[in-house]
Every structure is written in C-alpha cells, then in structure tokens.
Amino acid sequence: MEKNRKIIFYGAILSVIIAAGLFIYTMYASSMLSYLSSDPKACINCHVMHSAYTTWDNSSHKNVAKCVDCHLPVGDEIAKYTAKAIDGWNHSVAFTLNTYKNNIRISENAAERVQANCIRCHSSVSETVQKNASFYHNNSNFDNSRKCWDCHKYVPHGKVRSLTSTPYNLGIKEHLK
Structure with a gap:
C-alpha cells in the first residue's frame, strides 16, 4: 500500500x-507577457496583424496614438484589461483555428471602443460637427449611429489592409529586429 x-x-x-x-x-x-504592454510591436506577434501594423506605422496617427489608445478603453484599467483578455482570446482562437478572413473585420464591441476613442481624441471636431450637422451631414440631425470611419475609412490604417495586398508587410517583424 x-x-x-x-x-x-x-x-x-x-x-x-x-x-x-x-x-x-x-x-x-x-510572447504572452508582451500583450500586457502598450507596445505596438506586441500586435505583430501574429503574422495576420502585420498589415495593420505596417499601415499604422506609415500613418499620421503613429506620432500621436498607439494601438491601445484607439482599440482599448482609456481611463479604466479594469475595462482595459477585460477588453484585452476578450480580444486576446478571440484572436488566439481565430488565428489558431484559421477562421479569419484575409481582410480582418473589427468586432462590434471593438468598434464601439474605437468610436469612443475617436470622439475622445477629436472632441473639438466632434462638437463642431454636431453643431453644424444641418449644414454638412445630409441636412438633417446628426446621426450618432454612424462611425467616424464611415467617412474617414482610410485613417489610420490606409487604403490597403489585407494579408495579401499590403506590400512588404509580411517581413515587417524581421525588419524591426
């Protein structure tokens, strides 16, 4: 016994x-611990994000905002790490099981976060647009259901954003070493 x-x-x-x-x-x-940082290079641990990184790296937003500034809640650490955990889980499942498309689409939850951050960073512009909505937006009331990128869709990731179409994006991680 x-x-x-x-x-x-x-x-x-x-x-x-x-x-x-x-x-x-x-x-x-x-590179699990890198996801706890705010370094944009953490986003390119997965090859599928190379085109998003490359287009951001060549945009005007590069000098003023990192990935987390647009894609995560700002000011609430619990909400920030909750969103990171949910997005991280969804990304790891999609990338591991290869269930994503070449041109990645933002989830509804993530789109709401990005929209809130657009308005937060560009608050003076947002207020002006709302005041002048009758002049510049279809002569009607301001449509709060529209996203900023409905008109500004090439900001900050450019016109070309897929694995197969952004020139030179697949070697970006090696280029940064």
Missing part, C-alpha cells in the same frame, strides 16, 4: 512539473 502512495505522489509531482514546463514554454513561444 505504501508503495502505491509513493508512485501516485511522484506521478502527481511529475505531472505538475510537466504542466508547469509546458505553460512556461507556451508563455515564451507566444
């Missing part, structure tokens, strides 16, 4: 060590 307990005990310890080793390797291989 004592011998069986020892075998079970050592087997449990070995299992924990193997599981911990696999977890540490997965953290290293996926």
Whole structure:
C-alpha cells in the first residue's frame, strides 16, 4: 500500500512539473507577457496583424496614438484589461483555428471602443460637427449611429489592409529586429 502512495505522489509531482514546463514554454513561444504592454510591436506577434501594423506605422496617427489608445478603453484599467483578455482570446482562437478572413473585420464591441476613442481624441471636431450637422451631414440631425470611419475609412490604417495586398508587410517583424 505504501508503495502505491509513493508512485501516485511522484506521478502527481511529475505531472505538475510537466504542466508547469509546458505553460512556461507556451508563455515564451507566444510572447504572452508582451500583450500586457502598450507596445505596438506586441500586435505583430501574429503574422495576420502585420498589415495593420505596417499601415499604422506609415500613418499620421503613429506620432500621436498607439494601438491601445484607439482599440482599448482609456481611463479604466479594469475595462482595459477585460477588453484585452476578450480580444486576446478571440484572436488566439481565430488565428489558431484559421477562421479569419484575409481582410480582418473589427468586432462590434471593438468598434464601439474605437468610436469612443475617436470622439475622445477629436472632441473639438466632434462638437463642431454636431453643431453644424444641418449644414454638412445630409441636412438633417446628426446621426450618432454612424462611425467616424464611415467617412474617414482610410485613417489610420490606409487604403490597403489585407494579408495579401499590403506590400512588404509580411517581413515587417524581421525588419524591426
């Protein structure tokens, strides 16, 4: 009986060590800790994001906003890391199972965050647009359901945003090393 307990005990310890080793390797291989930063280069750990990074890197927003400034809630750390966790899970599932299209589409939840950040950063412009809506937006009341990129769709990621169409984007990670 004592011998069986020892075998079970050592087997449990070995299992924990193997599981911990696999977890540490997965953290290293996926650059997991980089996702806790605000460095835009963390976004290109996945090759599918190279075109988004490349187009942002060549945009006017590069000098004033990082990826997290537009794509995550600002001012509420809990909301920020909750959004990071949800987006990270969705991205890892889509990338692992290859269920995304070449031209990635933003989720409705993420679109609401980006819209809020557009308005936050460009608040004076937003106020002016709302005041002058009758002159510049279809001679009617301001339509709050429209997104900024309905008109400004090439900001900040440019006209070309897919894996197969942004020139030189696939080598961006190697270029940055």
